[in-house]
Amino acid sequence: MTAIYVNDLVKKYKSGVVALNGLTLTVREGEIFSLLGENGAGKSTLINILTTYLSPTSGTVTLFGKDTYGKAAEIRSKISCVAQRTSIDTHLSLTENMMFQSKLYKVPKSEAVNRMEMLISCFGLDKYLNDSVSTYSGGVKRRLDIALNLMSKPNVLFLDEPTVGMDIQSRMAMWDMVKKIRNNFGTTIFLTTHYLEEADQLSDTICIMKNGKEVIQGSPNLLREHLRQDMLQISFSGKKEAENYFKALKGALALKESDLRQNKILTSLKRGQSDLEKTIRLLLEHGIPFLGIEIIQPTLEDVFISLTSENRKEVS
Ligand SMILES: Nc1ncnc2c1ncn2[C@@H]1O[C@H](COP(=O)(O)OP(=O)(O)OP(=O)(O)O)[C@@H](O)[C@H]1O
Numbered sequence: 153m154t155a156i157y158v159n160d161l162v163k164k165y166k167s168g169v170v171a172l173n174g175l176t177l178t179v180r181e182g183e184i185f186s187l188l189g190e191n192g193a194g195k196s197t198l199i200n201i202l203t204t205y206l207s208p209t210s211g212t213v214t215l216f217g218k219d220t221y222g223k224a225a226e227i228r229s230k231i232s233c234v235a236q237r238t239s240i241d242t243h244l245s246l247t248e249n250m251m252f253q254s255k256l257y258k259v260p261k262s263e264a265v266n267r268m269e270m271l272i273s274c275f276g277l278d279k280y281l282n283d284s285v286s287t288y289s290g291g292v293k294r295r296l297d298i299a300l301n302l303m304s305k306p307n308v309l310f311l312d313e314p315t316v317g318m319d320i321q322s323r324m325a326m327w328d329m330v331k332k333i334r335n336n337f338g339t340t341i342f343l344t345t346h347y348l349e350e351a352d353q354l355s356d357t358i359c360i361m362k363n364g365k366e367v368i369q370g371s372p373n374l375l376r377e378h379l380r381q382d383m384l385q386i387s388f389s390g391k392k393e394a395e396n397y398f399k400a401l402k403g404a405l406a407l408k409e410s411d412l413r414q415n416k417i418l419t420s421l422k423r424g425q426s427d428l429e430k431t432i433r434l435l436l437e438h439g440i441p442f443l444g445i446e447i448i449q450p451t452l453e454d455v456f457i458s459l460t461s462e463n464r465k466e467v468s
Pocket residue numbers: 165166167169170171189190191192193194195196197198
């Protein structure tokens with residue numbers, strides 16, 4: 153069943169900015185759906201419309217088959233949104249925070265206690281029960297915030313950049329939690345992220361947005377297949393060296409600005425082995441001190457850069 157359906161959605165702000173420009177996407181029930189896009193692509197605007205805090209200029213938004221227009225209260229009882237700022241009260245204990253949340257959603261007390269105990273155990277929050285919430289790390293506060301938002305048994309959970317600013321351990325604990333929410337409760341999860349690795353690890357479906365419109369939507373593998381060709385990667389000892397030799401190789405290898413990444417030059421291979429041989433010859437003839445050269449499979453980051461860079465080809 154379709155959880156969220158957005159068709160030809162347009163949002164024009166009073167300032168004249170068109171933040172969403174005919175966006176269409178589908179989120180299936182029980183999946184983890186990630187929305188990726190550069191700053192200003194329209195992700196927050198879309199979340200604000202889906203969570204009923206903004207009304208669209210035109211287009212259709214349905215949640216579980218029902219048109220959301222004018223039904224804010226009904227929709228809000230089915231969803232939860234974890235924004236970047238946590239809704240935790242650091243003067244209350246972990247359990248007081250959870251019980252307070254259940255009162256907001258009018259969950260009967262005995263049911264709320266059962267649900268709280270289940271969530272605490274499911275997400276490994278029991279080891280923090282005796283500590284003051286104000287001493288929790290950012291990662292644990294974020295996990296508690298998500299647990300609070302699950303007290304109301306939402307059908308859809310919106311997560312706005314759930315791991316921003318976290319170290320790798322906290323990020324992995326969060327990924328584990330997000331997968332458990334889908335697997336154990338069947339909750340549909342709609343998240344935004346700037347981390348391609350996160351989208352790749354977590355998502356059943358990824359949608360890449362640009363300028364208020366979808367560019368591509370599909371599984372991580374489908375997106376990777378979109379490039380359909382291997383890439384040539386030349387590594388240098390540092391970023392500066394890569395920049396210098398990028399200029400020297402630009403014309404000969406028909407490189408684009410987006411082909412320069414940190415200490416590497418990455419470009420699509422048009423003629424496989426013969427491109428590799430030509431490039432090695434060129435590097436040796438010009439005495440360019442490269443560290444390595446290899447043919448690699450495109451990553452999700454390569455797909456993202458290829459689809460969102462200005463001169464991209466239209467998606468077939
Ligand atoms: N309240 C507003 N009034 C006018 N323009 C706005 C408003 N909110 C956002 N915008 C503009 O709409 C466009 C989309 O913004 P939005 O915040 O939805 O993008 P985003 O993808 O969430 O960006 P980021 O990743 O930086 O959070 C941008 O050009 C932004 O400046």
